[in-house]
Structures are given as C-alpha cells and as structure tokens.
Amino acid sequence: MLPLLLASQIREADAHTVAHEPIASIDLMERASKAFVGWFVNHFPDKNKNIAIYCGTGNNGGDGVAIARMLYDHGYEALSVKIARFSSRSTDEFDKNLARLKRLDVPLTEMENGDDLPEESNGIVIDALLGTGLNKPLEGEYEKLVKYLNSVKCTMVAVDIPTGFFADGEIDPDATILKADLVITFQQPKINFLLPESGPYIGCLEVVHIGLDEKFIRSLNSPYQLVEEKDIRAKLKHRKRFTNKGTYGHALIIAGQPETMGAALLSSSACAYAGAGLTTACIPENGLIALNNHQPEVMAIVRKEKELPDVDWPKFSTIAIGPGLGKDAASLKLFTRVLASFDRPVVIDADAINMLASNPDLWKHVPKGSILTPHVKEFDRLFGEHKSWWQRLQTGKQQAKNYDVYIVLKNDYTITITPVEKFYFNSTSNAAMASGGMGDVLTGIIAALLAQKYSSEDACIIGNYIHGKAGDELALPNRMYAVLPGRLITQLPVTMVKLMA
Numbered sequence: 001m002l003p004l005l006l007a008s009q010i011r012e013a014d015a016h017t018v019a020h021e022p023i024a025s026i027d028l029m030e031r032a033s034k035a036f037v038g039w040f041v042n043h044f045p046d047k048n049k050n051i052a053i054y055c056g057t058g059n060n061g062g063d064g065v066a067i068a069r070m071l072y073d074h075g076y077e078a079l080s081v082k083i084a085r086f087s088s089r090s091t092d093e094f095d096k097n098l099a100r101l102k103r104l105d106v107p108l109t110e111m112e113n114g115d116d117l118p119e120e121s122n123g124i125v126i127d128a129l130l131g132t133g134l135n136k137p138l139e140g141e142y143e144k145l146v147k148y149l150n151s152v153k154c155t156m157v158a159v160d161i162p163t164g165f166f167a168d169g170e171i172d173p174d175a176t177i178l179k180a181d182l183v184i185t186f187q188q189p190k191i192n193f194l195l196p197e198s199g200p201y202i203g204c205l206e207v208v209h210i211g212l213d214e215k216f217i218r219s220l221n222s223p224y225q226l227v228e229e230k231d232i233r234a235k236l237k238h239r240k241r242f243t244n245k246g247t248y249g250h251a252l253i254i255a256g257q258p259e260t261m262g263a264a265l266l267s268s269s270a271c272a273y274a275g276a277g278l279t280t281a282c283i284p285e286n287g288l289i290a291l292n293n294h295q296p297e298v299m300a301i302v303r304k305e306k307e308l309p310d311v312d313w314p315k316f317s318t319i320a321i322g323p324g325l326g327k328d329a330a331s332l333k334l335f336t337r338v339l340a341s342f343d344r345p346v347v348i349d350a351d352a353i354n355m356l357a358s359n360p361d362l363w364k365h366v367p368k369g370s371i372l373t374p375h376v377k378e379f380d381r382l383f384g385e386h387k388s389w390w391q392r393l394q395t396g397k398q399q400a401k402n403y404d405v406y407i408v409l410k411n412d413y414t415i416t417i418t419p420v421e422k423f424y425f426n427s428t429s430n431a432a433m434a435s436g437g438m439g440d441v442l443t444g445i446i447a448a449l450l451a452q453k454y455s456s457e458d459a460c461i462i463g464n465y466i467h468g469k470a471g472d473e474l475a476l477p478n479r480m481y482a483v484l485p486g487r488l489i490t491q492l493p494v495t496m497v498k499l500m501a
C-alpha cells in the first residue's frame with residue numbers, strides 16, 4: 001500500500017527527511033527539480049519550443065527556478081522565466097535558486113502587484129506559482145494571472161500540483177484553479193487528485209520519486225492508502241490440490257426483473273468466473289431460459305410474481321442482492337427476508353441500496369461486515385446530498401463505523417471505506433469501462449471472493465483491483481474505446497492467475 005498524506009504530513013515528511021537523511025533543504029529541492037526535469041525532457045524533446053516558467057516565491061517557485069536552470073543545461077533554447085512577486089516574502093531556497101539562475105542567460109521578468117500580465121502564445125507553460133503551501137483560495141493578482149493562463153492555448157505542465165488546487169480538504173466548485181494538461185507530482189499523488197473534482201484541472205498525472213523517508217511516511221499511519229499490485233499479489237490465495245467446489249463456497253445472487261435480467265446474468269456470471277465454487281441466481285421465473293442459455297454453470301432459484309421463494313438460507317456462504325432487482329413491494333419483502341434470515345456478510349448493491357435508503361429501519365438488520373457498493377448517486381440517496389467528495393469521505397467514514405459495514409464508493413479510483421476509518425483507493429480501471437453493467441460485475445466478483453472466505457475488507461480491495469485490472473488488460477494494450485462487462489468477465493480468471501504468478 002502506498003500511504004497517501006495530507007499536505008501538512010507531506011511537510012512533516014519533508015522536514016524529517018531533511019533532518020534525518022540528512023540532506024540540506026536546497027538539495028532536496030534540487031532532487032525534486034531533477035526528477036521533474038528527468039521526466040519532462042523525455043516527453044518534451046523539442047528544444048526549440050517556447051517554454052515559459054511561471055514561478056511564485058515559495059518553494060514551488062524555487063522548484064520552478066531550479067527547473068529553468070536544468071532545462072537550460074539540457075540545451076532548451078527558448079526558455080523564459082516569469083516571477084510573480086505578489087508577496088514580499090520568499091523562501092531561502094527560492095532566493096538561492098534565483099541567484100543561481102541569474103548567472104545564466106535566461107530571460108527573466110518580475111511581475112509585481114498591478115503590473116500588466118505578460119503575453120503568452122503557443123508553447124509550453126510550466127506552472128510553479130504555488131504548490132502544497134496553498135492556504136486559501138486564489139484571489140487578487142494570483143487569481144487574475146491563473147485566469148489569464150487558463151485562457152491561453154498552451155500546454156500547461158504543473159509542478160507538483162496545479163496552482164490553486166488544494167491537496168486535500170474540500171474543493172470549492174467556483175474556485176479559480178490552473179487547468180493543467182499534465183501534473184508532475186512529487187513522491188505520491190495528493191489525495192484530492194484521486195477524487196473526481198480534480199478532473200477539470202489534471203489532464204494527466206505523473207508521479208516522480210524524490211526520496212522522502214518512506215519509513216517515516218509509513219509511521220504516520222495514514223488512513224488513506226493507495227492499493228498497489230504487490231498488495232493484491234500478497235492477498236490472493238492459490239488453489240490447492242485436493243480441493244473441490246465445496247472448498248470455494250456457494251454464492252447466492254438475488255437480482256433481475258424480466259426487463260433487467262441482464263444485470264442478473266452479468267453479476268452471476270462474474271461470480272462464477274471469479275471463482276465461487278457454486279453460484280445460484282435467484283431470478284424471475286421468465287428469466288430461466290436466458291440464464292440456462294447464457295451460463296449453464298449457474299443454478300437457479302425462481303421467483304414467482306409476488307411470492308417469496310423458498311430458500312434454505314444457511315446453506316449459502318454469502319448473498320449478493322440488488323442488481324436489476326427493482327424496488328417494488330415483492331423486492332422489498334425479499335430484501336427484508338434476506339436481512340432477517342442471514343447473519344454473515346452480504347453484498348448490497350443497486351436497488352437494494354435504494355431500498356435501504358428509503359427504509360432506514362432495515363439498517364439494524366444488515367449483518368456486520370456487509371459490503372455496500374454505491375455509485376455517487378446511490379451514496380447520496382443513502383446518506384444525504386453532499387457538496388463535495390471530501391464530505392462524502394467523511395460521511396462514509398462515520399457511517400461505515402456506525403453500521404459496521406464496508407462502503408465501496410465507486411468512481412475512477414473506487415474507494416473502500418472501512419469500519420475502522422481506513423480508505424483504500426483502487427489504482428486500476430480506465431474510462432473504456434464506463435458502461436452499464438460494470439457495477440453488476442463488481443458485485444458478482446465481491447460475492448465470489450466472500451464465498452471463497454476472503455475477509456470483507458480483502459473482498460473489497462481485491463474485487464475492485466481485479467475488476468479494474470481486467471478492464472486495463474483489455475482496453476490499454478488493444479486501445480479499445482469501450483470494454484463491455486460481458487467481455488471483462490471472461491478476462492477475470494486470466495487476470496487473477498497472472499496476479500498469482
């Protein structure tokens with residue numbers, strides 16, 4: 001896991017590294033700037049292109065000035081540096097780097113409060129105005145400058161973080177923030193980079209390492225963790241000799257209406273492909289032919305109109321309920337029966353989430369350790385409207401603890417929120433996977449993992465990872481515009497086995 005730090009903790013890690021590596025602060029800045037430049041020169045090899053480097057007078061600006069010197073040393077010919085002297089304060093590291101730059105033949109302009117803005121046209125703008133030291137929304141001269149840069153047709157490359165973007169905490173939708181095509185960030189993604197509010201401001205993200213003390217970073221015990229492939233490799237269990245279908249559990253998927261049988265087929269197929277020993281789908285009567293045709297390996301319990309099906313609940317290892325189920329009286333009765341009859345963790349998705357939202361008294365029957373898999377609208381239906389994703393994280397934390405459940409909040413970096421106040425950000429998946437039915441597949445995968453005796457936490461973490469990874473394996477090398485859920489399902493066993501190799 002990669003611990004994700006708040007801006008204040010990044011400063012602590014910076015100070016700790018300086019004191020204990022030990023390394024002078026100016027040399028740490030040199031290391032960071034070099035890491036930026038290393039990536040930059042490989043991806044922007046045209047040394048004649050105009051590059052304007054906008055620098056504040058803090059350490060982000062110090063990086064910018066050091067980057068200008070290094071690019072000059074690499075032979076970039078059309079550099080210019082614009083210093084925003086909007087504050088009377090500057091850091092020592094900035095001052096030292098500026099003195100070093102002044103020895104070189106790089107055009108340098110200083111902008112002061114009230115000065116006209118410099119004219120930018122095509123080329124590249126490197127944004128080193130403000131970084132993680134941002135302590136209030138942009139206003140005055142900074143706001144004017146950033147608004148202007150946002151209006152210019154240039155490739156914007158931000159150093160560490162786009163100016164005006166908070167690394168953590170709430171993002172005001174009306175704030176002025178630099179829109180970067182690319183952000184080259186130091187050491188680790190900032191937490192807000194992984195939330196959808198970063199979409200308009202970060203076209204592409206690259207993380208470069210600057211050698212902050214990792215042992216110290218781990219000791220901060222951050223609740224925010226980014227899941228890495230090595231974590232999944234360590235968690236996935238090999239199949240052993242002399243095991244049989246009974247070893248890998250029996251999952252019941254309660255899903256589908258006549259018009260939404262697809263959701264039932266996708267979730268139950270995904271469950272079988274993700275390795276459940278046995279999968280039974282509880283489906284409407286007229287979906288039976290479709291199920292037998294589509295996935296003969298999946299058994300069926302048939303639901304007749306308004307009658308509750310006769311189910312031997314304890315024989316199942318786990319139950320997933322919700323995909324395409326609808327919210328009518330019969331579905332509600334069935335959901336209520338499941339909660340009353342089953343005491344092991346269940347997966348609650350889609351319409352089951354909506355039923356829980358409109359019947360909050362059902363919460364007290366939700367088994368401990370159950371997993372809810374809402375997308376953002378379902379999350380807000382459950383817990384009320386939220387203005388920002390940061391707020392959703394805080395609510396998710398309280399509610400997961402309150403009800404002793406896991407909340408899988410779906411988005412680009414799906415977040416598993418645990419009852420012990422941890423947030424696990426998933427690092428796989430891609431935009432080609434944005435298609436109806438993907439969530440049904442995820443539900444089936446998580447149910448399969450619970451059936452195979454993974455803990456609820458691991459079922460969420462592994463489930464999200466392999467779901468996204470299978471999509472990445474299909475979409476990225478083949479440059480697929482869209483990956484359909486049905487195709488993703490058949491990739492799952494391949495993905496899983498690769499992760500165990």
Ligand SMILES: NC(=O)C1=CN([C@@H]2O[C@H](COP(=O)(O)OP(=O)(O)OC[C@H]3O[C@@H](n4cnc5c(N)ncnc54)[C@H](OP(=O)(O)O)[C@@H]3O)[C@@H](O)[C@H]2O)[C@@H](O)CC1
Nearest residue numbers: 014029032058059060130131132133134135136137138160
């Ligand atoms: N992490 C690491 O280990 C390393 C980090 N490094 C680099 O350091 C960067 C952080 O640098 P930093 O702390 O000096 O702050 P930075 O962002 O330059 O801001 C400067 C000052 O601006 C001010 N200010 C704040 N908000 C404002 C606003 N809205 N409008 C106007 N002014 C505002 C505020 O000053 P104040 O107003 O409080 O006097 C603030 O102190 C980091 O992003 C990375 O690039 C690397 O060099 C080395 C390793």
Ligand SMILES: [K+]
Nearest residue numbers: 127130161163
């Ligand atoms: K910046």
